Amino acid sequence: MAGRGELTDAAWRRIEPLLPQVDGRGRPWRDHRQVVNGVLWRLRTGAPWRDLPDRFGPWKTAYERFARWEAHGTWARLLELFRSAMTRWAGWNGPSPSTPPAVDSTINRVHQHAVGARKKGMANGDELEDPGRSQARQALGRSRGGLTTKVHLAVDGRGLPLSIVLTPGNVNDATAFGQVLDGIRTPSLGTGRPRTTPDRVLGDTAYSSRAIRHLLRRRGIAATIPERRDQAANRHRRGALGGRPPAFDKVTYRDRNVVERCFARLKQFRAIATRFDKLGDRYRAGVVTASLILWLRESTGDHLSDRP
Structure with missing residues (x-):
């Protein structure tokens, strides 16, 4: 029987065929399910890797496989493959590819242990990288509240992630909108390529900018984004020169x-709500893995891991 927060038998049957397979050469790998459950335990608890319980095997094995799969893009491929498989699955009653995605961001606090990633040149004695640039490269932003990381998402009609972008916490939402839009891959119901241009995008007032509306108009994407109060006031102040208000559907x-x-x-x-990873790519891999679990829960109807 699976423990709390671990993969159930139904979820494992869905994900096992998508995992890297052993080619028979070299030392045999430790069981994938045991290692993945160890990764999920660490994501759920936010504990240090060294505190991984013995039932998941050596902590170093779980950490190295998590890091290796992040470096090879395995976690991201797993998420994309699973989304495609679930869309084409006959029993899947999820949102259709035409469901308009919603875009937003959230700010997560950075733990003190996540600071201090190796700077450029520390290993070979070259000139050190500027600390500010190094923090920006690791998606760390400083504000009055301390260091933070911002996670930008585009989700489908059921709230399942389609695109994930990381930036420093002090970066404006509108700045990352183009990256989030470029990362959307909506699987098609047939055998064709995934859709990269949704029919419509939903966003709050943080995305109400002329540049974003022009970008969506060029790509033929309808925008459901409310106009900010200052923009509406400026338009009224200019009178006829202010133009018409942008189209906005309150129901949608x-x-x-x-x-x-x-x-x-x-x-x-907890490892997502508070960032403990020093490297931005490692933290993003955790967000991708957690997103994969959300898709697994939705496809199997098993919400055992939702318990606190």
């Missing part, structure tokens, strides 16, 4: 709350 905008619910579910993983 109500569906934007799915992205807020997605953040709430992701932050049930």
Whole structure:
């Protein structure tokens, strides 16, 4: 029987065929399910890797496999493959590819142990990289509240992640909108390529900028983004020169709350709600892995791991 927060038999049957397979050469790998459950335990608790319980095997094995799969892009490929498999699965009653994605961001605090990643040149004696640039490269931003990391998401109609982008916490949401939009890959119901251009995008007032509206208009994407009060006041002040207000559908905008619910579910993983990883790519791999679990829960209908 699977323990709390571990992969159930139904979830394992879905994900096992997508994992890297042993080619028979070299030393045999430790069981994938045991190692993945160890990775999930660490994501759920936020504990140091060295505190991994013995039932998951050596902590170093779990950490190295997590890091190796992050470096090879395995976690990201798993998420994309699973999304495609679930869309084409006959029993899947999830949102259709035409469901408009919702975009938003959340700020997560950075633990003191996540600071101090190796700077450029420390290993070979070259000139050190500027600390500010190093922090920006690791998606660390400083504000009055301390160091933070911002997670930008695009989610589908059920609040399941489609695109994940990391930036420093002091970066404006509109700055990362293009990256989030470029990362959307909606699997098609047939055998064709995934869709990269949704019919519509939902966003809050943080994305109400002329540049974003022009970008969406060029790509033929409808925008459901409310106008900010200062923009509306400036338009009224200019009179006829201010132009018409942007089109906005209040009924469609109500569906934007799915992205807020997605953040709430992701932050049930304590290693996501608080960043403990020094490297930005390592932290993003944790967000991708947690997103994969959300898709697994939705496809199997098993919400055992949702318990606190």
